Amino acid sequence: MRDLKLTGHLIVNRRKKIVTKFQKKDKRTNAKLHKSNKPGYVSKAEREKLAEQESNEPQVIQE
Numbered sequence: 844m845r846d847l848k849l850t851g852h853l854i855v856n857r858r859k860k861i862v863t864k865f866q867k868k869d870k871r872t873n874a875k876l877h878k879s880n881k882p883g884y885v886s887k888a889e890r891e892k893l894a895e896q897e898s899n900e901p902q903v904i905q906e
Contacts, residue, residue, distance in 0.1 A: 885893075
């Protein structure tokens, strides 16, 4: 009797491992398809350089 219960649990555990493996794979592929719209990281030094370049450029007055 005890052996039957153990094999039943092993089958369920094996099935669960297989299902979770495929779920992880699906989740990864789905994440690759839906890229984030978030802009890339710009360091503080780079932001300062960009701000300095913008302030140095001649300003065009539109009428």
